[in-house]
Amino acid sequence: MKIIVALDSFKDCLGSVEAGMAVGRGILAADPDAEVVMLPMADGGEGTMSVLKHYLGGETRTVSTHDALMRPVEGKILFVDGGAKALIELAESAGIMRLAEEERRVMHTTSYGMGEMIRAAAAYGATEIICTLGGSATNDAGIGAMQALGLQVFTDAGLCRNPVTGSDLRLIRSFDRSGLRHIRQECDFRFLYDADIDFTGRCGAVMMYARQKGASEEELILLEEGMNNVAVRMEIGAGGAGLGAAGGAGGGLYAFLGAEGVRGIDIVLDAACFDVHLHNADLVITGEGKADAQTSQGKVAKGVLSRAARAGVPVALLAGRIDDRRQLCSEGYGHIADINENMDGGERTLDPLDPLVAADRLARASRRLASSLKM
Numbered sequence: 001m002k003i004i005v006a007l008d009s010f011k012d013c014l015g016s017v018e019a020g021m022a023v024g025r026g027i028l029a030a031d032p033d034a035e036v037v038m039l040p041m042a043d044g045g046e047g048t049m050s051v052l053k054h055y056l057g058g059e060t061r062t063v064s065t066h067d068a069l070m071r072p073v074e075g076k077i078l079f080v081d082g083g084a085k086a087l088i089e090l091a092e093s094a095g096i097m098r099l100a101e102e103e104r105r106v107m108h109t110t111s112y113g114m115g116e117m118i119r120a121a122a123a124y125g126a127t128e129i130i131c132t133l134g135g136s137a138t139n140d141a142g143i144g145a146m147q148a149l150g151l152q153v154f155t156d157a158g159l160c161r162n163p164v165t166g167s168d169l170r171l172i173r174s175f176d177r178s179g180l181r182h183i184r185q186e187c188d189f190r191f192l193y194d195a196d197i198d199f200t201g202r203c204g205a206v207m208m209y210a211r212q213k214g215a216s217e218e219e220l221i222l223l224e225e226g227m228n229n230v231a232v233r234m235e236i237g238a239g240g241a242g243l244g245a246a247g248g249a250g251g252g253l254y255a256f257l258g259a260e261g262v263r264g265i266d267i268v269l270d271a272a273c274f275d276v277h278l279h280n281a282d283l284v285i286t287g288e289g290k291a292d293a294q295t296s297q298g299k300v301a302k303g304v305l306s307r308a309a310r311a312g313v314p315v316a317l318l319a320g321r322i323d324d325r326r327q328l329c330s331e332g333y334g335h336i337a338d339i340n341e342n343m344d345g346g347e348r349t350l351d352p353l354d355p356l357v358a359a360d361r362l363a364r365a366s367r368r369l370a371s372s373l374k375m
Contacts, residue, residue: 044264045134115148142252150179169226193242
């Protein structure tokens with residue numbers, strides 16, 4: 001029996017490698033003769049850089065930057081292809097996990113740090129720069145990042161403050177892009193997105209994600225008004241692949257640097273030679289911390305399912321929490337399991353986010369699954 005283990009990280013708990021190892025232990029406990037192929041996954045969100053380094057190698061360098069509240073931090077950049085290509089993870093600077101719960105105030109956060117990291121990558125000699133956009137604490141349409149690269153932003157009162165935050169978007173009237181000319185000439189840009197959401201609208205950056213970044217209901221209205229305003233000034237529409245990712249940072253990269261948006265999971269699957277590994281596979285096991293309707297928007301599980309379905313290989317989905325089960329079932333997974341369901345006695349008192357607890361429950365769930373296949 002050949003089983004491919006292709007999991008995302010379990011946020012706040014296990015990395016994709018650790019989660020995959022737990023599943024592998026469970027499979028081998030049920031069937032010691034099973035062939036287990038471990039393929040750590042990421043989808044363009046936080047953790048993508050480390051997963052791609054697993055497959056591509058390269059050199060990681062640490063640079064000085066700022067978090068979403070403009071506090072000094074250090075972030076890592078991955079250089080591959082002899083340094084010609086750089087991978088920058090927005091979450092390394094403006095990531096939401098860098099902020100305490102009470103600091104998550106999306107009206108006052110900025111993507112400026114991502115721009116600083118782009119500038120550093122270019123200074124090191126990279127001519128192709130890829131930005132991964134998941135896990136942001138921001139909703140500034142990437143304008144803060146562009147300011148770090150030389151963009152000037154104007155309101156009716158004149159030059160806008162630097163850096164722009166979400167609260168400024170409604171006030172912006174125009175841009176001077178001349179400061180970006182040099183880096184556009186020197187570098188080509190792409191961005192990887194984990195969820196293909198629109199720039200504005202019901203399925204846009206604000207309405208889909210700003211609440212979890214600390215926006216109140218009143219602030220949602222103000223942010224959406226601001227995003228509609230800058231969409232006109234940036235000359236982009238509401239739609240387009242990944243433009244709404246990371247609070248509209250995809251739109252900023254597209255509008256100001258000509259960046260092409262690419263689904264992050266496709267890049268990772270190709271780097272892992274996933275389609276090759278599917279040959280003669282009996283099952284693929286994928287998963288993430290929480291599986292819900294957003295899973296179908298370009299996350300790891302959806303990408304894995306799409307590739308495996310083309311090869312006729314069934315896919316099982318394991319998660320720490322399952323919402324929207326009916327929709328997930330309609331996607332075509334052969335098996336869906338919440339690893340934290342049906343706990344008895346003292347099990348109920350254990351913290352599901354404890355890495356040891358989560359790893360044990362993943363192992364047990366995969367052991368049950370592999371046992372059923374063997375029968």
